[in-house]
Amino acid sequence: MPAQTLAAQPGRWLWTCREGFESHLFEELLWADATPRLLGPALLESERRPDVTPAFARAAEKVIATWAPAGGAQVPVEDILDALSGLPTHVPWVLRAFTPDSERGNTQAGRAEALEAAVRAALPSHRLLEEDHRARDAGALLVGLCVAPDGVLVAGAVSAREALSLAPGGRRRMKRAGESPSRAAMKLEEALDGLAHEPGRGDLCVDLGAAPGGWTQRLVARGARVVAVDPARLMPELTKNPRVQHVQQSAFAYAPEEPADWLFCDMAWRPQEVAQLLAKWGRRRWARNLVANIKLPMKDKNPLLLRVRQILVDDGGWEGLTVRQLYHDRDEVTVTAHRMR
Ligand SMILES: C[S@@+](CC[C@H](N)C(=O)[O-])C[C@H]1O[C@@H](n2cnc3c(N)ncnc32)[C@H](O)[C@@H]1O
Incomplete structure (x- = not known):
């Protein structure tokens, strides 16, 4: 495991998985000749996306831009908007900020929430799909902002129809208020x-x-x-x-x-x-x-x-x-x- 989170490379695929299962996802990507690299707990990248979805992947997106500012400084929202400006705008977007689902990754949850709110507020309101559950039918683009430890931020996108999950980082929580299902x-x-x-x-x-x-x-x-x-x-x-x-x-x-x-x-x-x-x-x-x-x-x-x-x-x-x-x-x-x- 790298001592510090590594920055994903634009043009490659960013993958999330369950913490502790990185080696299994790495092996699946390797067997598919996708040239994987471990970035940190619960986070990998690969050169391409295999035809058969890896079993241990929760979510995947194509990397658009990566930032790793010295000292973990905040990335200005304008820089993020600039990076997203090349994405297609003839389809609605679904914006998701997420953290790798790891002990260290989860400490970034507040940062992710604040960043999503800031980017959301800066985008024209008609750009974002209001009812996220319609994303696949609407042919929407899933735009993901992965807020990782050590100040790493990765922006990526994938068509909602090809997305492994519509949930942030693939964390599909099913529990509804007032319920306590097994x-x-x-x-x-x-x-x-x-x-x-x-x-x-x-x-x-x-x-x-x-x-x-x-x-x-x-x-x-x-x-x-x-x-x-x-x-x-x-x-x-x-x-x-x-x-x-x-x-x-x-x-x-x-x-x-x-x-x-x-x-x-x-x-x-x-x-x-x-x-x-x-x-x-x-x-x-x-x-x-x-x-x-x-x-x-x-x-x-x-x-x-x-x-x-x-x-x-x-x-x-x-x-x-x-x-x-x-x-x-x-x-x-x-x-x-x-x-x-
Ligand atoms: C994880 S539990 C299933 C939980 C269940 N899906 C639920 O929602 O409550 C696994 C079950 O597999 C059953 N099991 C193990 N071997 C079995 C077999 N040969 N035939 C039928 N059930 C078996 C066990 O008795 C146990 O109840």
């Missing part, structure tokens, strides 16, 4: 948030490794019927729900009575064996859509992930595969895919 439930909500369509009323969902029931609970709340497969106990409120059927056995021994619309899997089990089970579901066309959380407690994660991808696609026939370590994922990644009938 981390498992937030993992599911974040995974569903990234999909073109979501499970809804009347859909049949199978939830493998369902206990204690965070995912099942969220799916039922969306109006779906859920077959929850897990030898362990479910929350009592779920066992009483007529739209939940608890199959108290191993997922490896379970076969559905009818094809499901959605297969969910959050089983705490060996990744390769879970992948083989999910491949069986794909091959037999037991489900059309897949959302699975794959646990990766081992040190050498990328070779295993490659094998998991291969099993799901080659043996399972799953299509449109995405493999991402989401904001709420720890030593794990979330896989989504679908299967044509």
Whole structure:
């Protein structure tokens, strides 16, 4: 790890990841011949953006300008506006200032907030999209200001449609005011948030490794019927729900009575064996859509992930595969895919 945050180079790609996972993202970029460089905790750059999105990347943007003034002096807003002046203005912008998600990076949160407010105030109001959630539909440009430790500031941009995440630095917080959902439930909500369509009323969902029931609970709340497969106990409120059927056995021994619309899997089990089970579901066309959380407690994660991808696609026939370590994922990644009938 560099002793001080390094400045990204204009024209290269800036990547954020979960702190502690830099080596895994570095390896993915290296394997894709993207010539990576570690800039600091939770922050990397690469020469190009690989065709297959790296699993351990949270967000990526193309670097426009970098500043690292001596003594960490404040970069004048005019200099930032000047650097952004070359960006296309025929599409609306979504402005995000963020810090690397690391212990040191998070100390810069106040600086990032103040900078975003200053740049926002200096831009013509019609330039910024008011409803950020419409960014992809509106063909907006995501303009990112990465406020890193040691006075480093990086401005970058990426089309919202090609962005890995619309959240600042890819930190997609799902918690809403007044709610205290489990981390498992937030993992599911974040995974569903990234999909073109979501499970809804009347859909049949199978939830493998369902206990204690965070995912099942969220799916039922969306109006779906859920077959929850897990030898362990479910929350009592779920066992009483007529739209939940608890199959108290191993997922490896379970076969559905009818094809499901959605297969969910959050089983705490060996990744390769879970992948083989999910491949069986794909091959037999037991489900059309897949959302699975794959646990990766081992040190050498990328070779295993490659094998998991291969099993799901080659043996399972799953299509449109995405493999991402989401904001709420720890030593794990979330896989989504679908299967044509
Ligand atoms: C991380 S927890 C799942 C949490 C759940 N998604 C939730 O939202 O509450 C992992 C679960 O995998 C289950 N599991 C492990 N091996 C399994 C197997 N062979 N078949 C079914 N479930 C299994 C465990 O019993 C445990 O309940």
